[in-house]
Amino acid sequence: MSTRRVERPAGEPASPAAGDRDRRLEAVLRELLALLGEDPEREGLRRTPARIAQALRFLTSGYGQTVEEAVRGAVFESDCHEMVVVKDIEFYSQCEHHMLPFFGRIHIGYLPAGRIIGLSKIARIVDLYARRLQVQERMTGQIADALMEVVRPQGVGVVVEASHFCMMMRGVQKQNSSTVSSAMRGSFRTDARTRMEFMELIRRGG
Numbered sequence: 688m689s690t691r692r693v694e695r696p697a698g699e700p701a702s703p704a705a706g707d708r709d710r711r712l713e714a715v716l717r718e719l720l721a722l723l724g725e726d727p728e729r730e731g732l733r734r735t736p737a738r739i740a741q742a743l744r745f746l747t748s749g750y751g752q753t754v755e756e757a758v759r760g761a762v763f764e765s766d767c768h769e770m771v772v773v774k775d776i777e778f779y780s781q782c783e784h785h786m787l788p789f790f791g792r793i794h795i796g797y798l799p800a801g802r803i804i805g806l807s808k809i810a811r812i813v814d815l816y817a818r819r820l821q822v823q824e825r826m827t828g829q830i831a832d833a834l835m836e837v838v839r840p841q842g843v844g845v846v847v848e849a850s851h852f853c854m855m856m857r858g859v860q861k862q863n864s865s866t867v868s869s870a871m872r873g874s875f876r877t878d879a880r881t882r883m884e885f886m887e888l889i890r891r892g893g
Contacts, residue, residue: 709740712736713740716736716739716740717736720736746779746781746818747781747820749815750818752815754837755837758805758811758812759808761804761808762804762808762838763802763804763805764802765799765801765803766801767799768800769798770797770798770881770888771797771798771799772795772885772889773794774794774889775794776792776794776795776809777790777792778790778791778792778793778817779817780818780821781821782822782823782851783821783822784822784853785852785853786820788852789866790849791848791849791850791865792847792849793813793845793846793847793848794844794845794846794847794848795809795813795834795843795846796875796885796889797834797840797843798840798843798873798881799838799840799841800839800841802838802839802840803838804834812834815833816829816830816833823851823866826847827845827847828845830845830870831843831870831871832872834872835872835873842874842875842876842877843870843871844870844871844875844882845870845871846889847868848865849865849868850864850865
């Protein structure tokens with residue numbers, strides 16, 4: 688489902704290759720500033736390439752983690768068979784077309800089939816996929832598929848509401864627009880009553 692990464696023992700320094708990547712990234716960012724007409728050596732910009740590189744490493748940290756690592760075994764046997772809904776999970780991502788932010792809220796529900804997942808791990812799965820270069824539609828489906836694989840419930844529903852800077856800051860410049868996407872899996876797709884219950888629960892205030 689997601690790219691594996693090799694764990695580095697605690698206390699072991701980063702590899703020379705990782706340090707080389709950081710230096711190359713900073714050099715590219717310094718050149719970018721110059722190509723934009725700025726002076727990368729002026730006082731206010733001298734450390735900017737390093738700051739941007741650090742920010743980008745954090746904002747794309749989802750590439751370096753798997754779903755299994757995010758969940759850390761927090762899936763438990765349970766006789767719960769009622770719908771579980773987590774609303775208003777905030778997320779921040781970057782669109783892969785312009786590398787501009789998009790952000791908003793995610794609502795997730797699932798119908799257990801003998802197993803439940805720790806609630807905080809649902810938010811960690813969201814971050815895993817949000818912290819990559821993304822499109823909203825794909826991210827929505829990835830979150831739903833990950834929960835189906837890890838929890839093996841009867842069904843999963845995911846609804847994402849987001850604002851996109853690529854529409855707000857450039858192009859059509861529609862500051863009040865928002866985009867809603869959904870992914871329904873299992874009983875949320877096949878059973879209209881289950882889907883309606885989920886949609887009603889996430890519409891309720893409070």
